[in-house]
Each structure stands twice: as C-alpha cells, then as structure tokens.
Amino acid sequence: GDPLDRHAESGAEDHAAEHCDEERHHLYMRPGHELIRSAGGLHKFISWNRPMLTDSGGFQVMSLSALRKITPEGVQFRSHIDGSLHFFSPEKVMEIQEAIGADIIMSFDECPPLPSSRQYLEKSLKLTLNWAERGKIAFKNHEKQALFGIVQGGTYEDLRQKCAEELMQMDFPGYSIGGLAVGESKEDMFRITAFLNDVLPQDKPRYLMGVGTPSDLLNNIARGVDMFDCVMPTRNARKGSIFTRHGKMIIKAARYKEDFRPIDEECGCYTCTHFSRAYIRHLITMNEILGMRLTTIHSLWFYQELMQMARRAILEDRFEDFLAEYLPVLDRIVD
C-alpha cells in the first residue's frame, strides 16, 4: 500500500527514517561557509585562482537595517531569504571568513549611514574599534589571509584620525576606509580620503569600501587610495547603465534601437567584439538575462582597463594628465 502507511506501521523503521531525516536536515541547515570549507575554500569552490576579498557583513547591517539589532556583543540579524535569525559577533565573523578563505578579509564593523549625529558616530566608532580588536584576537590564519581594519568616523576628521591611529596600533596589514558613499557629498568623501592619505601608513594598502563611479575611482586614487570594490559596474550594467571611456551609456535609450555599432568601437571585450548596441538594448528591454551578462562583461572590462591605465599613468609619472583627460568625460551621458 501507501508507503506512508507502512512507515507508520513499524516503530523501528520509523525511528530509522527519523534518524535519516535528521541527517538530511542537518545537511540542509549547514551554513554556507561550512559548504565552502568542505569544498576546500572559495578559490577551489568557484575555480578562481586570483585574489579575492570578503566583507564582514557590516554593510549589510546598515543596508538591511530593518532586519537587525545591534548590541555591544554583536548583531542579531534576520535573514532576508528565509527569515531565520542569526547572531554575528566579531569572532563569529572571523570564523566564517576563515572558513571561506578569501585572500583579504574584513573586520566586523558598524557602518553608520550619513548624515548621523556626532554623538552616534562617536558611539559607533567605539564599537567598531572594540570589534576590530576582538576580531584581531580571534583571527588565526595570518599566513594565508590578510585581515584589514576598517576606519570609520563619518565626515569628522578628528574621529577618522582617532580611529585610524588606534587601528594602526593594532597593526593590520591593510586599512579599509569605510562609512563613505553612504549619503554624504562627494566633497566630504574626497575630503576624508585626502585627510586619511596623510594619516594611514604609506607602505600598506588603503582600500576604499563601496566606491564607486569611474570618476570616483580616479578622484580617490588621486588622494592615495589603492583598492576599491563596488556594485556599480555590475549592478548598473544589469539595469542598462554601461560605463565607457566616453561616459555613461544608457543602453535602453530609444536612440540605440537601430544602432548596430558596438558599445565602444575600440573596446576589446567579448561584448563589444561580438554584439551591437541595438541587440543589447533589445535584450535589456526584453529583460533577457543574456543582456545583463553582456553589459556586465563590458563594464567589468572597462573598469579593469581604467585601473590599468591609471596604474600605468602613475608609473610613468603622468597621472595629472591622465586625470585631466578622463575626468571631464566619465560622468557624461553618452548621446
């Protein structure tokens, strides 16, 4: 008869099945970082043998603020995917990032949105410094991974300085500049990176978190920043905003409907060497996933190339000229 009935008839079988369910349940519930650990780390898991960086979750605590509660001990966080509760402490975050095994990992910090009151920023700074220290103590895998400390302090130079100096006391192999591009003006952002340029050590990388547009990158390189990461090239590409050396191209625009040229005639990326603006526009407006992939391929290629050009310009001691050539163009909308 019905397998369910049979199942109910035998107590022993019932018990065995329950045990099996438990195991399966355990497998389903295993956190993602355990999966990556069993795969032998992130590089092996995704077959990518180049440097990778993971974030600590501090930014999600801010951007998904409706779903969390911050205490000195850590952050209680509700999954936006299944609603389950998770508790992230600085120690837990280190454990997870060690399991994942990226080359560069981040301290657990609080990233206050701007504008925030000075009082709040001061309080938040204490938390971030305390969490940085706790993470540093908990972190063990120094040979294989570099743990960066994150400088907070909003738009206040004295808070930034205090934070940077205390982190430098803890001696991290690199320093992240966090809490920018979260609502402040560009002038404030540039003021803070310029200020930290003189505070942070010359011989260690400075990583500006969450920035930004092509012109933001160049402007911040000019202020001593070495590394960036941002959703900008990929998220905007997915929504049809494509960065090029001539400015931003909004590929959904009607003017590209019958434009059979590539996005950029001179670009060597897969997208530009194979497909027309008209076809990409068609894919994007039809919401075809291929359109998103093609625009993303181009934008990533463009960002890489822009950074390559910036490095070369610095090495050849003509960065000022390079800035003068590209800055006026990059923020335009290509017609």
Added chain:
RNA sequence: GGAGAGGUUCCCGAGCGGCCAAAGGGAACAGACUGUAAAUCUGUCGUCAGACGACUUCGGAGGUUCGAAUCCUCCCCUCUCCA
C-alpha cells in the same frame, strides 16, 4: 432566430450626471542606483502654452440637461449562452 454582456485616452482596465483630460496596471519615454536582496525606485505620458489656462477626447449620429464618458433614441461592431 432567442437571451444576456459589452465597446473608455498605445494595450488591459476603473469610472456610471458636475470634484473627469478621466483611477490603477502595462507599454513607451527620460533618469536614478556607490563595502550587491537581478527582475528596484523616480519623473513624464491627449494637443498647445514657461505658468494661469485654452482646445480636442470615452464606437457613430442625434437628443435630454445650465452641464454628459455617464441618461434617452437609432445605427455599427464584439463576446457569452440557448436554439
């Protein structure tokens, strides 16, 4: 042939005497997006005018009314059910 429902601005669809150039979607058009919840958000969307406003629209033609997308008459067309 009989019974019923309906035709609204590019499409779907609400409105059922004045507050209606007409809700709400969609499409279209112009943008946004900064340590990543792909499929989200904002604005425009009859014509002319910078704005007040003016003008033309709710299948067609008449009519009632101070006033009609809304009520009446006839006509045209669609759909459902029964023969």
